[in-house]
Amino acid sequence: MSKSVKINNVTYENVPKVEVPLSAGDGNAVFWDTTGATGGAADVLTGKTVFGSGGAVAGSMPNNGAQTETISKVADSIKIKAGYHNGNGTVSLDSAEKAKIISANIKAGVSILGVTGSSTVVDTSDATAAAGTIVTGNTAYVGGQKVTGSLTLVKVTQDSTTKVLTIA
Incomplete structure (x- = not known):
């Protein structure tokens, strides 16, 4: 003016x-x-x-300099303080939580923060096998738990004349 x-x-x-x-x-x-x-x-x-x-x-504006915050839980939310910021502030994931975001911890078909889940991590909650239906010496995962089979091998024979089955 x-x-x-x-x-x-x-x-x-x-x-x-x-x-x-x-x-x-x-x-x-x-x-x-x-x-x-x-x-x-x-x-x-x-x-x-x-x-x-x-x-x-x-002046009454606070000088916050570099505001640095860490997110350690899914529900965490960082509130940016009112006032001046020098441009060097950061918000980052807690290092312990960041270390958990690896493919081996993420279900197949899911991506979290750019990390894709491993094909070996699958949902087993709907599996119905039990130890008695899994052959001895074999394992399977049911409901997230490793189950070792207890089913013994059986020998089934059939008489060619009478067609009777014999289980031994």
Whole structure:
């Protein structure tokens, strides 16, 4: 913004600032037209002062510097503090939780944060096998638990004449 200024009956148009020599003779006092200033205390850092159309304005904006936060649970949410940030802040996953996000811990067909689940990690909750239906020496997973078979091998024979089955 600029103003018209009248000095010694001479009008100067669109003057943005005025410099007046100091009485001591060493420099000038500088006055800027601040009528267009729109900032307030919340726009200026705490401990700093600016001059606006209403005079001096003491800042009230907190200086948060670099806000650094860590997410350690799924439900965690980080609230960014009001105020100034220097641009070096970070939000990251807790390192212990990050270490758990590996393919071997993720079900097949699922991707978490860019890590794809392993084809060997499958849902076994609907499996119905039991030890007695799994051949001895073999294992299977049922409901997330490893089950060792107890079924012994049987020999089945059929008489070719009578068609009778014999189980031994």
